[in-house]
Amino acid sequence: MDTNxxxxxxxxxxxxxxxxxxxxxxxxxxxxxxxxxxxxxxxAFSRSKSISDKHVQxxxxxxxxxxxxxxxxxxxxxxxxxxxxxxxxxxxFLEQRRDSTYDNMLGDSHExxxxxxxxxKLAYEYATHGSQTTIHTNDEDFADFDPSRFNYPxxxxxxxxxxxxxxxxLKDE
Numbered sequence: 001m002d003t004n005x006x007x008x009x010x011x012x013x014x015x016x017x018x019x020x021x022x023x024x025x026x027x028x029x030x031x032x033x034x035x036x037x038x039x040x041x042x043x044a045f046s047r048s049k050s051i052s053d054k055h056v057q058x059x060x061x062x063x064x065x066x067x068x069x070x071x072x073x074x075x076x077x078x079x080x081x082x083x084x085x086x087x088x089x090x091x092x093f094l095e096q097r098r099d100s101t102y103d104n105m106l107g108d109s110h111e112x113x114x115x116x117x118x119x120x121k122l123a124y125e126y127a128t129h130g131s132q133t134t135i136h137t138n139d140e141d142f143a144d145f146d147p148s149r150f151n152y153p154x155x156x157x158x159x160x161x162x163x164x165x166x167x168x169x170l171k172d173e
Contacts, residue, residue, distance in 0.1 A: 001031050002119055002137035003040040005159050010059050011050045014162050020136055024074060025066070032126055033067045034077040036097055036118040039090040077122070110150070116142045120154075127153040 001020060008014035009021035023029035033041075045051055045059045067074050086093040097103060098114050106121065107114035119135060119142075127133035134155040137143050143158035 001037075002116075002135060002139060002142070003037065003044050004138035005136050006037075006041045006063060007044045007048055007051075007059075008138065008159075008162075010045075010062055011048055013050045014138075014159065016159050017136075017138075020159070021066075030075065030131075032075040032077055032122060034118070034122050035079045035082045035093070037122070038067070038078045038083065039086065039093050043090045043094060110145065112142055112145050113139075116145075120145070120147075123154050124152055 005017045008017035045056045103114045103117035106117040123133045136157045147154040
């Protein structure tokens with residue numbers, strides 16, 4: 001799941017996102033969180049318009065508790081050394097990752113933003129191990145990416161904002 005899906009679900013501001021996370025908690029769905037997604041989510045809570053400054057830490061704690069304690073259906077691929085190294089400044093980690101030559105090359109060659117390249121790479125890693133892999137995202141441009149153009153066994157699922165009237169659109173191509 002992409003960053004905003006986690007943020008919307010934990011903030012309680014998007015029913016579809018909440019259902020996706022609820023499915024993970026109940027064991028109906030599996031997901032993977034790596035260091036990049038972890039820091040993106042932690043950082044995004046402080047930018048969320050629906051989470052007040054005084055509630056940012058509790059939202060971050062809830063996310064951490066989900067991925068490290070509560071759910072067997074969340075594969076935690078987080079590098080704890082990186083978490084310890086960048087815990088005071090997650091933006092530094094994110095900037096380094098987004099500025100990487102590899103992520104920029106992948107973004108350019110696939111016509112996606114460099115910030116989405118690590119998510120695509122993670123999905124691809126799991127898809128090539130025989131897992132049914134879907135990227136759930138609130139980013140319309142990223143959701144428009146067609147993995148089948150590259151023969152990737154990945155599906156894209158657009159999770160609209162609560163204010164949008166269309167439901168999720170799973171690309172089965």
